[in-house]
Amino acid sequence: MTGSHRDFVSGGPTLMFSGFIAMFFAYSLLFTLGVLLMTPYYAWRYRKTSFLRESWRERWGFLPESFQQSRRESIWVHAVSVGETLAIAGLVQKLRRRHPEIDIFMSHVTPAGRETGERKLPELRGRFYLPLDWPGPVRRVLNRIRPALLIIMETEIWPNLLRTSHQAGAKVVLVNARLSDRSLRGYRLFRFFMRRVFDYVDAVFAQTPADAARFLEIGAPRERVFVMGNLKFDGQPQGNCEFADFLKQSVTRAERWPVWVAASTMAGEEEQVLIAWREICAQHPRALLILAPRHPARCDEVARLLREEGLEWIRRSALAKGIEELDRALRSPGILLLDTLGELASLFELADLVFIGGSLVPTGGHNLLEPARWGKPVLFGPHMENFRDAAQILLQSKAAIQVRNAKELAQEMLRLLQNEGQRRALGEAARSVVERESGATERILERIAQLLNSVPSAPRLGSGSVQG
Secondary structure, eight states: OHHHHHHHHHTTTTTTTTTTHHHHHHHHHHHHHHHHHHHHHHHHTTTTTTTHHHOOOTTTTTOGGGGGGSOOOEEEEEEEEEEHHHHHHHHHHHHHHTTTTTTTEEEEHHOOOOOOHHHTTTTTTTTEOOOSSSSSHHHHHHHHHHHHEEEEEEOOOOOOHHHHHHEEOOOOOEEEEOOOHHHHHHHHHTTTHHHHHGGEEEEGEEEHHHHHHHHHTTTGGGGEEEEEOOOGGGOOOOOOOHHHHHHHHHHHHHTOOOEEEEEETTHHHHEEEEHHHHHHHHOTTTTEEEEEEEGGHHHHHHHHHHTTTOEEEEGGGEEEEESHHHHHHHHOOSEEEOOSSSOOHHHGGSEEEESSSSTTTTTTOOHHHHHHHTTOOEEEOOOOOOGGHHEEEEEEOOOOOOEESHHHHHHHHHHHHHHHHHHHHHHHHHHHHHHHHHHHHHHHHHHHOOOOOOOOSSSOSSSSSSSO
16 A cells, blocks of 8 residues: 555545545545435335345445454455346356355345345355445445455446555456446546546456457556456356256147247337237247346336237246146247246257347347357347447357347348258357357456465465465
């Protein structure tokens, strides 16, 4: 810690009126204003859940006493929601196996992310909601879990979190880091401030050379930016889902074909999916659509749409577990509305075709690598900004198809259904791309070990014990 940092932490006057402190003060004021403006929205959105009541103490940095660490021998991993949690799960699991002496804590922003973390990583020391980005709440968390390392998944750049963690002696790393076009434009406007923020980041592990260049453009030091690849290419197909096994058997016995999975659809997109669905049904009356809205909270809204359209459908949550009951339930409905968490990834195995939602409407798209890993033909719309590079790699490798609207979606799907060889080739090409691009996890693990071992006062991940 530099002398100027010591002056600030101890309350010395050295930096009190500097432009540097003024920038962080101005940011904190703007953040406070944002919290005040957004509170009514979140209160309304989660009015029927216990989320706000259960999370507010953690948002203010008050963690359970059982989390207390006596020494700096923990790692704090932050993953916003479901996609980020699934992507970093493999890295966290390998960290635990290699260094069982180190406690790992995980924070999230959304309830769905936290539920996913509990399911995928139940063995962690503890989990909590990310504290509000003020120095006080962040400092309370740091004092409780005393991390030697803060790993932030993708692009969660919270200035007070980064600064306070660095001042507390933790190494700070951005993993699987990326910047969308929209994020780049926003950060570029405040490059003078972002340069200061990146002083508190020890390493940026970017997904691609293009992402690395973007971080350099907004002020990250060149010597701290590394291209590591995309962790999402390292995931494994998710199996062992009882419902997926039962559904596969029932679909076969009921002679339902083809099976189309519309994954992670967003508001305004289901209408377009249903336009394509009607064209599919006209030629394939035994087709089955598994419709999976991105946010389970929207399932009631989607259910109303299905009723208004006069379609035959059934909720996943209404299906009995018994195989005979499932057989009877699938004899007639053409649409299965997936209103549960944690099953979509396993259901890709059943699919003959997969459409990636969030891409026919301008919301940035969703993870297209999970179905690609299963070797399934993948289609998506024009808006894949959040997965720009992965989508481009698949398109260049002729391993995916991009469409512009519902009409093109129906046309491409019907074409693939008429040509089994092309459908199979597209899926195999997708699987090959995922295998070729994998390896980011091991590269990142090596860099993390080097980073910590380069600082004598930090816990050494390679040692049998951790020093405080």
